[in-house]
Amino acid sequence: MRKIYTSIDLGSDSIKIVVAEKVEKRFHVLAAKAIRSVGIKKGVIADVKMAISSIKLAKEEIEKSIDFKIEQAIISVPSNNCIFDIVTGDCKISGEDGTVIGADISNCIKQAVLSKRKENYEVVTVEPIQFSIDEEQDGVKNPLGLFGDELSVKAVMTSIPKAYLYPIIEVFKQCNIDVVDMAFCATGDYYEMKSKEIDNKVGAIINIGADITNVSIYNKGIMIKNKILEFGSKNIDNDIAYVYRVDGSVARNLKETFAVSNKKYTDSNDIVEIQSKAGEKLIINQYEISDVVESRLVEILKFAKNSINDLTKREISYIIVTGGISELAGFQYVIENVFGKIAVVHNITNMGIRNNKYSSAIGLIKYFDYKMNLRGKEFSMISENKMVVNKKKNNGTEENIISRVFDMFTGN
Numbered sequence: 001m002r003k004i005y006t007s008i009d010l011g012s013d014s015i016k017i018v019v020a021e022k023v024e025k026r027f028h029v030l031a032a033k034a035i036r037s038v039g040i041k042k043g044v045i046a047d048v049k050m051a052i053s054s055i056k057l058a059k060e061e062i063e064k065s066i067d068f069k070i071e072q073a074i075i076s077v078p079s080n081n082c083i084f085d086i087v088t089g090d091c092k093i094s095g096e097d098g099t100v101i102g103a104d105i106s107n108c109i110k111q112a113v114l115s116k117r118k119e120n121y122e123v124v125t126v127e128p129i130q131f132s133i134d135e136e137q138d139g140v141k142n143p144l145g146l147f148g149d150e151l152s153v154k155a156v157m158t159s160i161p162k163a164y165l166y167p168i169i170e171v172f173k174q175c176n177i178d179v180v181d182m183a184f185c186a187t188g189d190y191y192e193m194k195s196k197e198i199d200n201k202v203g204a205i206i207n208i209g210a211d212i213t214n215v216s217i218y219n220k221g222i223m224i225k226n227k228i229l230e231f232g233s234k235n236i237d238n239d240i241a242y243v244y245r246v247d248g249s250v251a252r253n254l255k256e257t258f259a260v261s262n263k264k265y266t267d268s269n270d271i272v273e274i275q276s277k278a279g280e281k282l283i284i285n286q287y288e289i290s291d292v293v294e295s296r297l298v299e300i301l302k303f304a305k306n307s308i309n310d311l312t313k314r315e316i317s318y319i320i321v322t323g324g325i326s327e328l329a330g331f332q333y334v335i336e337n338v339f340g341k342i343a344v345v346h347n348i349t350n351m352g353i354r355n356n357k358y359s360s361a362i363g364l365i366k367y368f369d370y371k372m373n374l375r376g377k378e379f380s381m382i383s384e385n386k387m388v389v390n391k392k393k394n395n396g397t398e399e400n401i402i403s404r405v406f407d408m409f410t411g412n
Helices: 048-063 101-115 163-174 187-194 233-242 246-259 287-309 331-339 355-372 397-412
Strands: 002-010 014-023 027-034 071-079 083-092 121-133 136-142 150-159 178-184 202-208 214-219 222-229 271-275 280-284 318-322 343-345
Touching: 002 048, 002 187, 002 355, 014 048, 014 355, 027 048, 027 246, 027 355, 048 163, 048 343, 048 355, 071 163, 071 355, 083 101, 083 121, 083 222, 101 150, 121 178, 121 222, 121 271, 150 163, 163 178, 178 187, 178 355, 187 202, 187 222, 187 355, 202 287, 214 287, 222 287, 233 246, 233 287, 246 271, 246 318, 280 287, 280 343, 287 331, 318 331
Parallel strands: 002 071, 071 178, 202 318, 318 343
Antiparallel strands: 002 014, 014 027, 083 150, 121 136, 121 150, 202 214, 214 222, 271 280
16 A cells, blocks of 8 residues: 555645655655645634635645645644643453554553543544553553553643634535544644654754744653744744835745845845835845844744743753744754754755745654554555545534544544
8 A cells, every 4th residue: 555645734824735655664755835825823714715715726736746636634733722631541452362453552542532531622632651561561652562451551632622623624624625634733843853862852842933933842752731922934024024114025025035044144245126115215235134034033032942941840952943934044043042052953854845844744744654553554545546545525514524533543
């Protein structure tokens, strides 16, 4: 079976779609697109019709690059007001001769989830902390293939209000996209950056988006705290627009094509000529506009630093910063000025998506693949003849769709 996955990251500034195939242990990007979004604000659906239009456009654009239709996807959901619970569950091992099989892991996780599901909330992720077999073998990360009578799990479960989730599900239903799984952007970021080095440490991941900045604390590979700061790279656009009296689109273009994130990386002789909103001719110096950009970036990062201190008192071993704005020249120097040498800018190495704006999207795919492996399952969003596995349109309610995603999550 060819393991081909599609992920869709809903951002306030752009919708990112990535189609990737896993060959052996590597993910090969088949196509990736980032399309300007409308109808989405601060990670939440603000206008259903406009959001549907944005997703349909992004879907049409990426389908021009591949030879099959996008009808199934892993999607990002907002972490606004998410809650964290420690959950436990257990089940009898059903494999032959007491061997733990994928169904046992799925059932064990399902029992843990059912023990603490909350009214008006939906489960988004369940990250196993450890498995135990017969209360003797503790600290097991992956029990698949081990032997015993009873399997138990301790996990971190995250949930969000249904009010945030159902509009997203409705949007994808209207776009004829079957939601196979969902996760937070922060979860995608971690699985994109995941390594043996950080898997056993406490650290923070900061994703600077368009109008929100997401700060997440991870302990041994599991998100334990999260905070959303309601500002991002659009604040830089606003600063440039105000200082130079230009409209937002011009400010954005100046930020992306002319400015850099640190004054030390500028050329004081490098200038650009534009017109203000009043029609005045303006000569903009790269040093001066980069000073505007750097000032706002430092402010955002200082707020993120304070948030890390508020979220945890544990010693932080790493800080990784991502998001499209982190592609600006000199960004590493800026974050080192705020956090010190402990902080680094993430660097995506996958061919076809070498831009940090895709970190959540490619990470969602890696997260989904990890879940399938843990449960001993194989899954693809297309069949061998490149026809979508599930062609039947879903006309059910949001509750039915959520139940079906939950069943996929727990392996039923």
